[in-house]
Amino acid sequence: MLPLIHREIVFKKHWVSEESFCDILGVTQAVPGAMAINSAIFIGYDLAGVRGALIATLGISLPSFLIILGIAAFFTHFSESRVINEVFSGIRPAVVALIAYAGLKLGKAALSDWFGYFMAGGVLLLHLIFGLSPFFTIMIAAITGTVYYKILCRKRGIGE
């Protein structure tokens, strides 16, 4: 979705400059939630304050919201169809493959040092073996990582 946002907002409407767009990327990655929604909120706020943020968010959510409602209503009536079941039997493994692919791509970008691998693996184990809630594991990871990286910075001096 990102190239789409870039094309519309930066290129066509000139509402945001290239540099600001990079800032937006930074914010949307730091804040929880879908990147598309976060971008809409931020750009909307930038252009027209709180009202702009709300309207932009409404704009970006409404189409998918309505489409999903339509599909949900449709499938609730047709769930007994044999063809639908076969289609889903094909789609489910594809979704798993999609998640694996996304994980691989993100992993290459996000895991830069051994500590990263350690944390990713740790989170996975905490979930699978200890059955911890993701709420806890994220907090544990954030605290552990922050402590580690702050100490790392202190030991090495200024930069990271």
Added chain:
Amino acid sequence: MTSLLLNLFITFFMIGAFSFGGGYAMIPLIQNEIILNHQWLSLQQFLEIIAIAEMTPGPVAINSATYVGYKVAGIPGSVVATLGVIFPSLILILLLARLFRRFQSSSWVSAIIRSIKPAVIGLILTALFILGRPVLVDLKAIIIGIVAFCLLMGERIHPITVIAISAGMGIIFY
């Protein structure tokens, strides 16, 4: 009904507040809250929802919320769940937008962001296990999964087309 809707809102608010790294990282959160904790849906229903959220336009996060909300409590449920998942982002960004410059250069903040990224990978891996185990049970599913994965890795074919191809394989195989 109202207490169910309130519950739904709060649950998705919490999910939205912890959904760093977007859609796929949300899967363990949703599974934990919706399937294990509240038992509003079964794992099979959840798998359907993820599949559909994938194929439709819009972020997976929002689509999943809308669909889960609908399954749990009809149209009011879908509205409430979608609002719930969006609110934390709204609040955080509106609060932070002013402080943004200070926010960006803070070393505490960069440390936090640096630690969240691997955690997100861990969450995605968890999602892989949670969904992979029930789905990849028979040979046909495994074959479709491997083919889909190879097509995606090739990076020539659009993901939606890959899903369509897999749907076709589903019809042929089953």
